[in-house]
Amino acid sequence: MTASRHAETLVLHAGPRAEPQTGAVAVPIYQTTSFQFRDTAHAADLFALKEIAHIYSRITNPTNEALELKLAALEGGVAAMTMSSGQAASAIAVQNICQAGDNIVSSTDLYGGSWNLFAHTFKTMGIEVRFVDPADPDAFRRASDDRTRAYYAETLPNPKLAVFPIAEVARIGKSLGIPLIMDNTAAPVICRPIEHGAAIVVHSTTKYIGGHGTSIGGAIIDSGNFDWEANAKRFPMLNQPDPSYHGAIWTEAVKPLGPIAYIVKARTTLQRDLGACMSPFNAFQFIQGLETLPLRMREHCRNAQSVAEHLSRHDAVIRVIYPGMHKAKETDRRAGAYLKGGRGGLVGFELAGGMEAGKGFIDALKMFYHVANIGDARSLAIHPASTTHSQLSEEDQHATGVTPGYVRLSVGLEHIDDIIADLDQALEQASGRRDRAA
Secondary structure, eight states: OOOOOOHHHHHHHSSOSSOTTTOOSSOOOOOOSBOOOSSHHHHHHHHTTSSOOOOBTTTOOHHHHHHHHHHHHHHTOSEEEEESOHHHHHHHHHHTTOOTTOEEEEESOOOHHHHHIIIIIHHHTTOEEEEEOTTSTHHHHHTOOTTEEEEEEESSOTTTOOOOOHHHHHHHHHHHTOOEEEEOTTOTTTOOGGGGTOSEEEEETTTTTTOSSOOOOEEEEEOSOSOTTTTTTTOHHHHSOBGGGTTBOHHHHTGGGOSOHHHHHIIIIIIHHHOOOOOHHHHHHHHHHHHHHHHHHHHHHHHHHHHHHHHTTOTTEEEEEOTTOOSSHHHHHHHHHHOOSOOOSEEEEEETTHHHHHHHHHHHOSSSEEOSOOOOSSOEEEOGGGTTTTTSOHHHHHHHTOOTTEEEEEOOSSOHHHHHHHHHHHHHHHHHHHHHHO
């Protein structure tokens, strides 16, 4: 494999170069449940982690492994694990080091599903999530204690679209022995959180990595840069005998394999036990998407920038939310510091007419798809207050950046003239309906 660090090269050449038996260049779909052992000694070595190879597709599969190698290379990590969804990746990234009585400190700026997972579902498991405003990085320090196991945030949080202070919070975490977990779903290629100090990166591969709206999946990438053993007291699940895997002490058991204790534990315990595995067919689909990801991100960013600039001049729009166009100087500085090659493909804006104006705009769109997703090649739109964030209280909606008149766009790859034309006609119809109601 080339030593290149360029995303365009990594997505094509990282991982296996050809299938060894046939020489096939494209990664095959290994649609199988199980893998035969050579003999009983071979089987025993695999289960004892003396040798790493495929046992059962719930845990590892060659197609998935090829995708994992590419994702790890793209993000600058040492290993990755694919999962059935981004939501599963977020959950297991935390559960891998947290148990009942532990806590994490999370940014308030989150996808609605992550907020609900953290605020409610984790609570039933005895895991506390303490939410802090990332506008003040030191809030993470103030919310930490001896049972804090991780910090969690989104690089480009949806819907606020205010870039997270990755290096600032990572430095605070490092001083306390607390790893930073970054959800990089909305900013693949244009941001590499590991380079700024993140310990773990998660993705919903469903979004930009897939790019075509055909498959659900997620991934966890281990940076290999966090010393779990040096912080043994804070991470007993990695440094004390694990009864779920015949007493393995993960930081010791995997030393011959490299600094991958975190990801090996996640795979051999939680993935094994909970079974949130990605299908080999979906892994194949994501490999196809990944190969064009750098090119698509370039165009997503260019189109989104044009849309944001156009909306900022439109009379029906009272506010545009886009990285690089925030009024706060520090927020704009972070966008420049962490996003390279573009500001992302998401654009938010607020209509003066509130809830009814937001719904009216969505109903008037003709080309944009009205779906609860981002990152497709197609342009997508949604009104979060009545959909993705509707399960949150009004106070929690406000904390995550959702107002009644807020609309989120995932700007696609269509010609920019057609994108803007559809937005303009929908804005005109929504404004007309508001005026008639007044």
